Amino acid sequence: MVEKREPVVRLERGFWIITAVFAVLSIAAVVYWYYAPVSSWLPEGAKPAEEIDELFKFMAAIASVLFIAVFGYLLYFSFTFRAKKSDAAGAIGVQIHDHHGLELWWTIIPAILVVVLSALSVKIWYQIQIQPNNGLVVESIGHQWYYTFRYPQVHGEITDAMHLPVNEPVTLNVTSADVIHSFWVPAFRLKADMVPGLINTLRFTPTLPGTYKIICTEFCGTQHAEMNQQVVVVESKAKWEAWYHGWQQKNANVSDALPKAGGGTIALASGDPKAGQALFATKCSGCHAVGPFDQKIVGPGLKGILDDPKHPNLVDGAPANPADVAKILQNGYKGDYPVAMPNQTANGLSDKDIANLVAYLGSLK
Numbered sequence: 001m002v003e004k005r006e007p008v009v010r011l012e013r014g015f016w017i018i019t020a021v022f023a024v025l026s027i028a029a030v031v032y033w034y035y036a037p038v039s040s041w042l043p044e045g046a047k048p049a050e051e052i053d054e055l056f057k058f059m060a061a062i063a064s065v066l067f068i069a070v071f072g073y074l075l076y077f078s079f080t081f082r083a084k085k086s087d088a089a090g091a092i093g094v095q096i097h098d099h100h101g102l103e104l105w106w107t108i109i110p111a112i113l114v115v116v117l118s119a120l121s122v123k124i125w126y127q128i129q130i131q132p133n134n135g136l137v138v139e140s141i142g143h144q145w146y147y148t149f150r151y152p153q154v155h156g157e158i159t160d161a162m163h164l165p166v167n168e169p170v171t172l173n174v175t176s177a178d179v180i181h182s183f184w185v186p187a188f189r190l191k192a193d194m195v196p197g198l199i200n201t202l203r204f205t206p207t208l209p210g211t212y213k214i215i216c217t218e219f220c221g222t223q224h225a226e227m228n229q230q231v232v233v234v235e236s237k238a239k240w241e242a243w244y245h246g247w248q249q250k251n252a253n254v255s256d257a258l259p260k261a262g263g264g265t266i267a268l269a270s271g272d273p274k275a276g277q278a279l280f281a282t283k284c285s286g287c288h289a290v291g292p293f294d295q296k297i298v299g300p301g302l303k304g305i306l307d308d309p310k311h312p313n314l315v316d317g318a319p320a321n322p323a324d325v326a327k328i329l330q331n332g333y334k335g336d337y338p339v340a341m342p343n344q345t346a347n348g349l350s351d352k353d354i355a356n357l358v359a360y361l362g363s364l365k
Helices: 013-034 048-079 102-130 237-250 273-283 321-330 351-363
Strands: 136-143 146-150 162-165 170-176 181-185 189-193 200-206 209-214 231-236
Touching: 013 048, 048 102, 102 200, 136 181, 136 189, 136 237, 162 237, 170 181, 170 189, 189 200, 231 237, 231 273, 273 351
Parallel strands: 136 170, 162 231
Antiparallel strands: 136 146, 170 200, 181 189, 209 231
């Protein structure tokens, strides 16, 4: 019995001509993106904007080559193998399948591209996370429909613009007081969601003095479109210090002061464990489990935190007692990534809330 084989399909001269055209267009696209002046379209206002732009250009170059190949051949084959008037009714076009060579290469090449893109992305992400922690720490809180800003040793909230000194590392902790917002400064190439009860952190170093828009990219209600009116002002150290001291004086008597290191004593005896349990579920459970120490989410499990002989000290080295737990809840803690805990104001905790949380933690045996 003679085996029936599919007819051999040979690619005509027109295919190789169009392939050469696509190759030239692809090379031109890669060269264009290599030299593309992205920073002239949108200023690079902070480190690591330049590194993120390089990643964008790499992705754009690869995407351009894929676009040219996929849509170019789609149009070419649609035209070349279109139905002709002379074809019989119900005729089926050329069938090409089980071509091991094609299948091998269209698997290997995308896999290599994904690995390379992943490696570059992780490299830049890691550089962002290891930005120095010894600079300025600022908090931004999203509201419907505006941002507020808190600075160390400045009472209350600043509601107009965020001011930052040029060339000084910044750790920006963001959260929300109501619904989910986002904090995006296009010139910095960084964005983070602002989630109630959760702190997200951005690390960067402003490098170019100027005024840059802050934009909320998360739909947050009827006036979401208006949440692009505030700005980040990057200025010289001297100008920033003058602005900073001006706000210290202006807000000197504001009552909702940002908790300071070694802040006031909290009356822990009045704590209610049941109320603390409810608070823990909304404020703490995103980072801590009600389980043993090694049951980590972001931070360790907190069961038995006040009575764990294997871990007698807190993250700041202080003994695990109610007063020092309350101190961390008041002032927060900042260590090497990912060890960072928001303070009382960022978490929206009153002194009574802290007493309740400490009482609840003390009940976890």
